[in-house]
Amino acid sequence: GTADIGVVGLAVMGANLARNLAHHGHEVALFNRTQARTDRLVEEHGHEGRFVPSSDLAGFAASLSRPRKVIVMVKAGEATDLTLEAVAEHLDEGDVLVDGGNAHYLDTQRRERSYKRKGVHFVGAGISGGEEGALNGPSIMPGGSAEAYAVLGPLLEDISAKVEGEPCCTHIGPDGAGHFVKMVHNGIEYADMQAHRRGLRPAAHGRAAGRPHRRGLPRLERGRPRLVPHRDHRPGAAAGRRRHRAAAGRRDRRRRRAEGHRPLDRAGSPSSLGVPVNAIAEAVFARSTSGHTTVREAARGVLRGPGGGQVDDVDRLVDDVRQALWASKVVAYAQGLDHIRAASDANGWGVDVAEVARIWRGGCIIRARLLERIRRAWAEHGPATLLAVPDVADDLARAQDGWRRTVATAVGTGVPVPAFAASLAYYDTVRRDRLPAALVQGLRDFFGAHTYERTDRPGSFHTDWSGDRTEHPA
Ligand code: 2AM
Numbered sequence: 251g252t253a254d255i256g257v258v259g260l261a262v263m264g265a266n267l268a269r270n271l272a273h274h275g276h277e278v279a280l281f282n283r284t285q286a287r288t289d290r291l292v293e294e295h296g297h298e299g300r301f302v303p304s305s306d307l308a309g310f311a312a313s314l315s316r317p318r319k320v321i322v323m324v325k326a327g328e329a330t331d332l333t334l335e336a337v338a339e340h341l342d343e344g345d346v347l348v349d350g351g352n353a354h355y356l357d358t359q360r361r362e363r364s365y366k367r368k369g370v371h372f373v374g375a376g377i378s379g380g381e382e383g384a385l386n387g388p389s390i391m392p393g394g395s396a397e398a399y400a401v402l403g404p405l406l407e408d409i410s411a412k413v414e415g416e417p418c419c420t421h422i423g424p425d426g427a428g429h430f431v432k433m434v435h436n437g438i439e440y441a442d443m444q445a446h447r448r449g450l451r452p453a454a455h456g457r458a459a460g461r462p463h464r465r466g467l468p469r470l471e472r473g474r475p476r477l478v479p480h481r482d483h484r485p486g487a488a489a490g491r492r493r494h495r496a497a498a499g500r501r502d503r504r505r506r507r508a509e510g511h512r513p514l515d516r517a518g519s520p521s522s523l524g525v526p527v528n529a530i531a532e533a534v535f536a537r538s539t540s541g542h543t544t545v546r547e548a549a550r551g552v553l554r555g556p557g558g559g560q561v562d563d564v565d566r567l568v569d570d571v572r573q574a575l576w577a578s579k580v581v582a583y584a585q586g587l588d589h590i591r592a593a594s595d596a597n598g599w600g601v602d603v604a605e606v607a608r609i610w611r612g613g614c615i616i617r618a619r620l621l622e623r624i625r626r627a628w629a630e631h632g633p634a635t636l637l638a639v640p641d642v643a644d645d646l647a648r649a650q651d652g653w654r655r656t657v658a659t660a661v662g663t664g665v666p667v668p669a670f671a672a673s674l675a676y677y678d679t680v681r682r683d684r685l686p687a688a689l690v691q692g693l694r695d696f697f698g699a700h701t702y703e704r705t706d707r708p709g710s711f712h713t714d715w716s717g718d719r720t721e722h723p724a
Pocket residue numbers: 259260261282283284287323324325328329332333
């Protein structure tokens with residue numbers, strides 16, 4: 251065969267990746283379980299480049315040049331395993347099989363081990379940027395062997411987004427490293443969206459109209475303001491809002507399908523690595539709460555909010571929310587990078603965080619100016635936490651008054667701001683000398699004789715709390 255690369259699974263993401271490859275001059279083999287999709291892609295976009303459609307996997311494999319490179323883009327979970335196995339039956343030693351979906355990294359590690367026995371290089375690649383990114387340049391996070399990257403990397407770099415001429419694609423590390431980094435990426439994205447979505451909007455009484463929000467900030471209106479949760483990003487009449495909500499729902503559903511929500515759920519768990527990612531977790535929980543309709547319906551109109559809730563200085567609140575948004579985003583990044591570092595250490599991946607920050611600067615949803623500062627800090631000295639990078643710490647110190655006022659106002663007016671509040675709690679926890687954790691250890695020793703350590707002496711101790719209160723080495 252002559253095709254440079256093949257794509258299996260031609261729903262929107264797969265089709266757009268195939269087109270992106272073709273736009274870059276590569277000959278692309280195509281296969282989809284339901285042939286109508288393959289036919290439609292060739293019919294509508296065949297003129298954009300060189301495509302080689304096949305109606306069965308044997309034909310597909312035969313159309314590829316060796317070593318074969320195949321990207322599988324199907325739903326995460328069982329469909330992925332079924333499809334990968336079906337494709338692998340037609341592959342030979344040295345071929346490269348890529349899962350470009352949102353697999354959980356433990357599944358990716360398992361698959362990598364199993365395909366290695368066959369001599370097939372398995373690559374779990376995180377691909378970010380949604381449909382638009384897939385077509386015009388995504389941020390790509392491939393994991394797998396160095397040999398696989400040597401074969402596949404140039405093609406992926408070719409179709410990735412570019413920032414200052416550099417591709418937003420790099421070899422992240424072995425086996426599950428790419429999918430792990432993608433999972434963290436999605437977690438940061440979640441926290442960021444949550445912070446924006448749940449920003450504060452003091453709405454004018456009896457008036458739905460307002461100015462569209464600028465620069466990604468929540469819309470804030472003048473008038474006699476009352477704080478309400480910010481949901482709709484666009485003003486308009488009720489019908490317009492309904493249409494907008496329906497469209498947002500469609501976008502959300504499409505997005506969830508494209509991104510797969512399993513990794514997000516897991517990104518939100520405190521994780522077996524013991525890394526506190528509470529700002530990210532709260533963002534995920536906020537989403538499950540908003541989808542928890544039975545409880546919400548039962549509580550609505552029953553649980554009362556606070557009596558007050560006036561905001562006196564709207565302009566100041568606008569500025570405060572801006573500070574809170576920025577600071578929360580920094581905390582989400584700090585936690586995500588900490589999580590990546592811990593996973594890399596635990597798995598011996600050797601992930602270069604500076605490189606991760608570099609490839610997130612373009613193509614993906616979480617691109618931010620902050621990433622250039624992250625890249626520089628990690629390239630220079632690899633700090634233990636982003637929060638402690640001197641210029642970041644200074645900016646956080648400057649942002650904190652507004653951040654605190656935003657949380658205080660939200661709490662006072664009954665507006666949930668889990669991302670702002672959780673990130674602030676993290677900031678205040680990590681900066682302290684001593685934590686209430688000492689009290690918790692004492693209580694655990696009291697109730698369960700779990701023993702405790704002391705700050706002034708080595709060893710474990712137990713106190714007879716309800717007796718004569720004597721302390722014994724444990
Ligand atoms: P289909 O067009 O035949 O449904 C997104 O759903 C993509 O994943 C589609 O290309 C879809 O193929 C494919 N897909 C989903 N489940 C699959 C399965 N079990 N086997 C093969 N492809 C599957």
